Amino acid sequence: QLERDLTSPSIATLMDILEGLGTNLRDFFNEIEEEKIVFVKDDVFVTENEEYKYTLSWLIPNAQKNQMEPILLELEPGGSSKEDNPHEGEEFGYVLSGTISIQIGNEKHKAKKGESFYFKPNANHIVKNIGKTKAKILWVSTPPSF
Secondary structure: OOOOOOOOOOHHHHHHHHHHOOOOHHHHHOOOOOOOOOOOHHHOEEEEEOOOOEEEEEOOOOHHHOOOEEEEEEEOOOOEOOOEOOOOOEEEEEEEEOEEEEEEOOEEEEEEOOOEEEEOOOOOEEEEEOOOOOEEEEEEEEOOOO
16 A cells, blocks of 8 residues: 555654664664765866866865865966966965966966966966976866866
């Protein structure tokens, strides 16, 4: 009768069914999903762009839904990010390797391994690898814009 939706189970019957399924009332009715804290290599989504000579790794799945979006941007020599238009929020980056140029509007800034950058993206902006080796940047954008 339960399977054909002709009756509803009593609490005792529901508890027996849930026990058989390996759960309990509290967990069955709990709508709060456990927040994932640690992400592993298999969680990373990677895309490459041959024209711009970069590899972009989204370090946190579905970060576009969050308030910030951390990525790993790897630029081959002569490579660059796509130019981004002005937007609300903030941009932060830490150069893990290589030497880059950050252009914000008409201003250019240079950063190398061990240095970081931070700016409000109120003008068009782009990052370029100006060195002879691959550049790697840990980049965090708010709100998500990649």
